[in-house]
Amino acid sequence: MRRLVLAGMLLASIVPSCKKSGLQRIARETTVMDTYLSVTLYDAQLSIAEGNAIIDSVFAEVSRVEQLMTDYADTSEVGKINVYAGRDSVAVSPELVHVLKVAHEFAEQSQGAFDVTIGPIVRAWDFLAPVHEIPTGGRLRFLRRFVNFRNVVIDSPKVYLRQRGMRLDLGGIAKGYAVDRSVEILKRRGVKHAIVDLGGNLGVWWEGTQALDSAVAEILIRHPRKEGKFFGSFSAGTSGISTSGDYQRYFIKDGVRYHHIINPATGTPANDVVSVTIIAHDATTADALSTLVFVLGREEGMAFIKNSPGVEGVIVWEEGDSLRYILSPGLEGKFVRSND
Amino acid sequence: MKRLTMGDAALLVVLTACTVGSFFAQDLFASHGFTVLVELRNITVYKGNLSEERKVTVHATYGDVRIQIHEGKVAVVHAECPNKVCVRTGWRGLAGESIICVPNRLVIRILGDGATPVRGITG
């Protein structure tokens, strides 16, 4: 009898402990690429030590991508390409060539609405400066002559900017790429479920799931006008998700909002919409397309989403004091608008 | 002393009941709400409950950062970093949300409890 009781209690101790550990999460954050990086692992099999070691290697990987692709250091590969603009080609790593080719593809498809040669104009606006100045029309007209993705010559492994004064700025794609690299590391290290968040660029990795077919992670979209609130939500499986919004980096001067998403065609902030969220197979695509669609505006932007296989999105714009939105067909019935 | 007593049997029954009960009473000590974690240069400098009213001052690279926890939300109420993105972030109160000051390398994180869903925030 006593043995029976013992056996029963041993069993009782094992069963609930399994259920409990299914919820286990290991999460850490750091600051990198001028924003925050948060990595959350949902994996019952991982010990805290293993989880932390894996997160450390993700942190290291994102730093590595930053050192490769920042344009704020002349020593990075992107920095070197910029320094040698109009003078010489620079041999770079295969992964930078890959990212530049992806960027070129999106630039072609959108006829320049997405353009990584936007550097000189972004510099002129300088949204990170403590004092904000609006560049004059003449200055922007002058700088626009240096913005043209067709003047980036990619002859792997060499990259050449045709004109002196040109500047690459991978701000619209590098974070997405870093998220994809992070997810790659998580897969390689055997993690089965995780979310990587690099400044709102999400990489959801849930083994055996696909972007919208499965509801594993609740994705909340920030409210473009109400701090701390959410505009809406949808469920996603393994995917890359990114949002471009005019509320992320901006200043207001004389009642006008100047934000960081610049239309390469005008050199001024794109102003048709206020927020674009893209969900795609990978975060690089989501990152680039959220900017691209924002610049194209609601009609052309939605057409672009519909023409891109595996890409879905939410476009939000302002009408008077209220916000309106449209969904791509794949998000119909899945997106839930939050109560303001 | 040599034999098991009625007292032993009663004690065993009571303790077994408590043990079994404790598995079901998890919620009693679980959902005391969320935890606020403040990390400066990757080192935890404060950890506390989001439901407690509190003011925390952190001595960071760019002067003092004043953090306030109020009515289940947290915000940076004062900072001397160049852009004050952290102050502009405003109040945050959802598990998984965070406030970040890049120049100070300061991260304020809201940790959920076991019942927090798998969640990502974009935008």
Place this chain on the structure above:
Amino acid sequence: MSTYSPVRKLTTIALLAAVGIALFVIESYIPMPLPFLKIGLANISSVVALMLLGTTSMVSVVLLRVVVGSLFIGTFMSPAFLLALSAGVASAVAMAVVRKISGNLFSVVGLSLIGAVSHSITQLLIVRYVYVQNASVLHLLPLLLTSSLVGGLIVGYLSLRLLSALPEAVR
């Protein structure tokens, strides 16, 4: 108890402490699914000390066992040691108090159960309020209670057998 001369008492304490240390070291080699789950075999020495020699001797046995045992497995002055020390003393005191006030209500099995449960609860409270300062460790309570229930029964049963096996003169 009264039959014990001071020298005999001292030798018995030393003997029981040595047995406790041996059991402690042996148990540290038994793999367990989680590090804090233990049968607590070493508690046999405390239970037997309580029955043979009384409260103060039991506390001596516990202190000796924890200090010397931690020196053996290399955790002296570590958090694990401080936890074992405080939890060991607390469970010893709990057993002594219960035995004093309840008379013959419980056998060694009951006492050992009380010792094991108070050991676990003390550990948990110290981790909760001293080391982690986070309520989430209370999630461990069910597991710890289960393990102390099982451990307490095993220890109590073995102590009972041991005490019955001792020749009448020793008891």
